Amino acid sequence: MKLAEVELRRVRLPLMTPFRTSFGVQLDRDILLVRVTTADGVEGWGECVAGTDPLYSPEFTEGAQVVIREHLLPRLLATPERPLAAHRVGPALAAVKGHPMAKAALEAAVLDAELRASGVSLAGFLGGVRGRVAAGVSVGIAESVPALLDTVAGYLDDGYRRVKLKIEPGWDVTPVAAVRERFGDQLALQVDANAAYGLADARQLAELDEFGLLLIEQPLPEDDLRGHAVLARQLRTPLCLDESITSARAAADAIALGACQIVNVKAGRVGGYLEARRVHDVCAAQGVPVWCGGMLETGIGRAANLALAALPNFTLPGDISASDRYWRRDLSTEPFVLEDDGCIRVPDGPGLGITVDQDWLDEVTTAVEHHAP
Numbered sequence: 602m603k604l605a606e607v608e609l610r611r612v613r614l615p616l617m618t619p620f621r622t623s624f625g626v627q628l629d630r631d632i633l634l635v636r637v638t639t640a641d642g643v644e645g646w647g648e649c650v651a652g653t654d655p656l657y658s659p660e661f662t663e664g665a666q667v668v669i670r671e672h673l674l675p676r677l678l679a680t681p682e683r684p685l686a687a688h689r690v691g692p693a694l695a696a697v698k699g700h701p702m703a704k705a706a707l708e709a710a711v712l713d714a715e716l717r718a719s720g721v722s723l724a725g726f727l728g729g730v731r732g733r734v735a736a737g738v739s740v741g742i743a744e745s746v747p748a749l750l751d752t753v754a755g756y757l758d759d760g761y762r763r764v765k766l767k768i769e770p771g772w773d774v775t776p777v778a779a780v781r782e783r784f785g786d787q788l789a790l791q792v793d794a795n796a797a798y799g800l801a802d803a804r805q806l807a808e809l810d811e812f813g814l815l816l817i818e819q820p821l822p823e824d825d826l827r828g829h830a831v832l833a834r835q836l837r838t839p840l841c842l843d844e845s846i847t848s849a850r851a852a853a854d855a856i857a858l859g860a861c862q863i864v865n866v867k868a869g870r871v872g873g874y875l876e877a878r879r880v881h882d883v884c885a886a887q888g889v890p891v892w893c894g895g896m897l898e899t900g901i902g903r904a905a906n907l908a909l910a911a912l913p914n915f916t917l918p919g920d921i922s923a924s925d926r927y928w929r930r931d932l933s934t935e936p937f938v939l940e941d942d943g944c945i946r947v948p949d950g951p952g953l954g955i956t957v958d959q960d961w962l963d964e965v966t967t968a969v970e971h972h973a974p
């Protein structure tokens with residue numbers, strides 16, 4: 602595959618409702634999209650999941666754009682291996698330390714173009730085994746418990762199969778207890794702290810044990826694997842890691858240390874869908890279930906996440922919700938919808954299997970730049 606052009610495009614999309622986590626409130630997304638066009642005129646798309654500010658991880662949208670422009674693209678466009686193949690992208694960029702979200706967006710765009718050119722779906726390429734994926738929903742920290750219960754009730758009416766509550770010190774046992782009491786023991790329920798606790802909070806977190814949660818996600822800081830291992834021994838609820846799992850090796854280490862019993866897989870966090878598949882494989886080999894995390898993606902990123910979630914060891918519902926949980930109008934021409942049983946269809950067309958809504962994209966674009974080899 603020969604690249605003819607790479608487009609970096611910034612898009613601003615307001616969220617349907619503000620999303621509050623332990624690290625901040627998000628009202629909209631400032632998204633960096635990568636579009637590659639091959640010499641044969643085939644397009645490929647990648648969505649960078651970095652946030653506006655470096656609060657979830659060190660990456661942020663503006664920084665990712667600079668890194669791609671100044672450091673990644675020059676390396677990619679100079680690779681001696683021609684034609685360029687998606688599996689060469691990671692190695693070509695490996696000399697640049699960090700910036701997994703920027704790297705992932707670039708690799709995703711090349712992979713999409715490659716698969717579209719060969720008529721293979723991303724799910725088929727990755728080794729997906731299911732055509733539909735159970736949808737979960739991530740619910741932000743609310744103003745009050747009644748407001749939270751209303752929000753959860755709305756999502757359960759929509760048909761979501763699993764609910765994740767964002768928690769932080771001061772917003773944990775009370776909201777979890779209220780959701781359990783109102784919606785019953787059958788509700789598949791889990792929580793995510795985004796690293797807001799310390800090991801000294803072990804007793805507080807252990808109070809969550811009585812609510813039969815599927816898991817507690819990333820209670821401690823990203824680099825505290827030992828702390829998670831110590832905490833895991835004090836809890837009955839399984840621990841799941843998100844921010845800490847930055848590669849397949851990190852996943853293997855975390856499992857070996859007993860720092861988690863479940864893994865959240867996000868391609869952006871680990872540098873791309875190929876590394877995400879390796880995370881899946883490492884976990885599968887260790888009998889550790891995984892699920893697909895979300896970064897408030899548009900239909901472009903979500904199409905890829907659905908393909909990833911089709912792999913066999915994605916046995917828990919992911920943070921993959923329908924388009925209308927995030928956007929008034931998504932960037933794909935066909936919105937992702939919940940089917941009657943709370944599942945979302947995995948696209949089966951070539952590459953991402955979606956069509957980008959160019960009119961809408963142009964309307965919400967704030968900046969565009971083009972690069973050629």
Ligand code: SMG
Pocket residue numbers: 620622627652657738739793795843894895896897898920921922
């Ligand atoms: O995409 O539905 C989604 C959001 C899922 O909660 C979600 N993601 O830590 O797992 C996480 C958060 C990170 C993004 S918060 C802006």
Ligand code: MG
Pocket residue numbers: 793795818819843844865894
């Ligand atoms: Mg998380």
